[in-house]
Amino acid sequence: MCKHVFFIVKGLTRYFYTNAEGNEHTGQFFFETSWYTDYDSFLTGKPSEQSLQALEKSEVLLLPKPNLYRLYDENPKFERFGRLMAEQAFLGVRQRNTSLLSESPEERYLNLIQQRPKVIDRVPLHYIASYLGIKPESLSRIRKRLYDARQKS
Numbered sequence: 001m002c003k004h005v006f007f008i009v010k011g012l013t014r015y016f017y018t019n020a021e022g023n024e025h026t027g028q029f030f031f032e033t034s035w036y037t038d039y040d041s042f043l044t045g046k047p048s049e050q051s052l053q054a055l056e057k058s059e060v061l062l063l064p065k066p067n068l069y070r071l072y073d074e075n076p077k078f079e080r081f082g083r084l085m086a087e088q089a090f091l092g093v094r095q096r097n098t099s100l101l102s103e104s105p106e107e108r109y110l111n112l113i114q115q116r117p118k119v120i121d122r123v124p125l126h127y128i129a130s131y132l133g134i135k136p137e138s139l140s141r142i143r144k145r146l147y148d149a150r151q152k153s
Contacts, residue, residue, distance in 0.1 A: 002041035002048045004062040008034045011058025012122055015050045016130070026130040028092070029055075029119050039089055055123060105134045106142050 008030050015036070016026045027050065030036045041048040042065065071078040099108055109132055113120055119128065129139040 001045055002038035003065050005035060005037045005042070005065075005068055006052075007061040007063070008032055008036065009059040009061060011054055011060075012056040013052055013054050013058060013060075014123070014127060014131075015052050017050060024130060025133075026127050028096070029116075029123055029127075029131070031118055031122075035085055039086070055127070100133055105132055105138060106145075108132045109139065109142050110146075 010032050012032075013030045013036065014026050015028055015030075015038070016024045018024050036052070038048045038050045038052075040046070041050075068078075068082070072082060099111065103111070109128075112128070112132070119131075123131075125139060126136045129136040132139065134142075
C-alpha cells in the first residue's frame with residue numbers, strides 16, 4: 001500500500017505497471033522537484049498496482065499520510081496545495097489518456113520531444129517506448145524516419 005507522498009529532491013524515477021504476461025508499461029517519469037504518490041492506493045488503502053523505480057541515483061523525501069493530513073488540518077494553505085496537486089495529477093492522467101487514444105505513436109513521440117525534453121535527454125529509449133505504448137523497435141523506426149526526413153530538408 002502507498003502510505004507516503006514522495007518529493008524527488010534529486011534524480012529521476014518512473015512508475016510502471018506489470019501485466020499478467022510480465023510486460024512492463026511505463027506510466028510516467030518524475031524528475032527533481034516533482035511530487036509523486038500512487039494516488040489510488042494512497043486514498044483507498046488498497047495495494048498498489050504500480051511500481052516505482054529510480055532510473056538515476058535519486059534522493060527522495062517521504063511524507064507519511066498521517067503527517068500530510070495533520071498539515072491539512074493545521075494549515076489551510078497545505079490543504080489548498082494538496083488540492084492543486086490532485087488537480088494537476090488529474091489533468092496529467094487525462095492528457096495522457098487522450099494522447100494514447102487519439103494520437104499516432106509518431107505524434108506522441110514528437111509531442112514528448114517538444115513538451116518534455118528532459119525525458120528524451122535522460123530516459124533510456126526502451127522506457128520511452130514503453131511510455132509511448134510501443135515496442136522499442138517501433139520507436140527506432142520512428143526515430144530513423146524523422147532523422148531521414150531532417151536530412152532531406
